[in-house]
Amino acid sequence: MSIHKSGSAVWQGGLKDGKGTVSTQSGVIQDIPYSFAKRFEGEAGSNPEELIGAAHASCYSMALSMILGEDGLTAERIDTEAKVTLDQVEGGFAITKVHLSTVAKIPDTDEATFKAAADKAKAGCPVSKLFNAEITLDAKLEN
Secondary structure, eight states: OOOOOOEEEEEESOTTTOEEEEEETTSSSOSEEEOHHHHHSOOSSBOHHHHHHHHHHHHHHHHHHHHHHHTTOOOSEEEEEEEEEEEEETTEEEEEEEEEEEEEEOTTOOHHHHHHHHHHHHHHOHHHHHOOSEEEEEEEEEO
16 A cells, blocks of 8 residues: 655745745645745744654654554643754765654553653654664653
């Protein structure tokens, strides 16, 4: 089984003076502007790294939900943030790290069961498998 989803981007101009827009197939993100300044100089607005972070956080949360379900558990809430690190490296830039922070409220479970599920989700999440970067995790269980 193959599932195909798409995102698209349009760029006009040079690297530093150009600008672009990014969109998703679903239309949830539609013609959102991005630029060099938004990506590298702290100007407010979207950039590829935050989009990757959102994709990773959402994929990880779903993977954790699936793994919990395999153990007969259902989370009331899984709240995940993915901090993406873009570093200057030899030959340009690279995403070198992604740090996942998740807090989950899961009735009828213990810390050990939760941590095992959280680690399994980090390794098994399809977006985690995509990265050639260090992926770290802080996982907290709410009571």
